[in-house]
Amino acid sequence: MKQNQPIKVFLLFLLSAALFSCTQEEGIGGNGHIKGVVIEKYYNHDFTVLQHETPASDQNVYIQFGDNNIVDDDIETSYTGNFQFNYLWPGNYRIFYYSDDTSRQTTDDIAMVHEINLDKSETYTMDTLYTYKALDWDEGTSKIKGRVMLINYKNSSTPDNLIIKDTPPAQEQEIYLTCNDEDFYSERIRTQGDGTFVFSNLLIGKYTVFVYSENVETGDTEDIVIEIDVEISEAGQTITIEDDIIIKKI
Numbered sequence: 619m620k621q622n623q624p625i626k627v628f629l630l631f632l633l634s635a636a637l638f639s640c641t642q643e644e645g646i647g648g649n650g651h652i653k654g655v656v657i658e659k660y661y662n663h664d665f666t667v668l669q670h671e672t673p674a675s676d677q678n679v680y681i682q683f684g685d686n687n688i689v690d691d692d693i694e695t696s697y698t699g700n701f702q703f704n705y706l707w708p709g710n711y712r713i714f715y716y717s718d719d720t721s722r723q724t725t726d727d728i729a730m731v732h733e734i735n736l737d738k739s740e741t742y743t744m745d746t747l748y749t750y751k752a753l754d755w756d757e758g759t760s761k762i763k764g765r766v767m768l769i770n771y772k773n774s775s776t777p778d779n780l781i782i783k784d785t786p787p788a789q790e791q792e793i794y795l796t797c798n799d800e801d802f803y804s805e806r807i808r809t810q811g812d813g814t815f816v817f818s819n820l821l822i823g824k825y826t827v828f829v830y831s832e833n834v835e836t837g838d839t840e841d842i843v844i845e846i847d848v849e850i851s852e853a854g855q856t857i858t859i860e861d862d863i864i865i866k867k868i
Contacts, residue, residue: 644683644709650736653702654744665720667823673699682712708738717749755797758821760850764859765813766791771868777837787813796826824849831865
């Protein structure tokens with residue numbers, strides 16, 4: 619009987635190891651890994667025009683083990699946007715991070731959640747992950763510039779007999795900028811002494827530059843609107859409106 623004792627102990631050890639391996643829950647201690655890379659995409663305020671994308675450095679990425687509803691671990695991405703969770707047992711994991719809401723249903727950040735089933739000793743590489751950020755119209759690097767000139771007519775002028783007095787630069791003239799066909803202007807500035815103007819720090823997108831002018835041709839008291847449509851197609855672009863914008867005044 620004593621001769622069989624070592625065999626029984628060995629068999630008990632194998633059984634215990636088998637039971638342990640079958641019941642091991644998700645978490646730290648295994649040989650598995652989950653890794654990935656996060657890219658941050660920058661858009662205009664309504665997420666209709668992509669501005670640029672970069673690796674999401676210092677992005678917090680979180681992991682939950684199994685059915686846990688708490689954060690079990692977190693890590694920051696490197697300057698290349700990469701991250702890796704190490705020493706994981708096989709099982710189910712939840713990876714998530716936060717992003718702006720592209721549906722614009724909330725101004726709060728939303729969780730971007732990914733479910734993973736990890737095999738034993740597996741290194742699981744996730745598909746590229748994206749986080750999204752909305753920029754204000756003046757967080758860009760492009761410019762629109764031009765010049766406004768004024769045609770002054772003599773006070774004795776009438777719609778049927780317009781007599782030009784002079785044609786100076788339009789100094790301190792209010793000029794407006796509208797982004798992407800919105801119903802309200804985004805910025806209002808004044809021209810310089812030589813009639814020039816510059817709208818700076820613009821995102822990629824469509825813009826309308828407009829000014830008001832007296833309606834000297836009809837004599838109506840209501841001003842007319844002079845509009846120029848401009849499209850910025852790349853970051854760092856400077857667009858010069860080639861033709862002077864002409865306003866009129868009696």
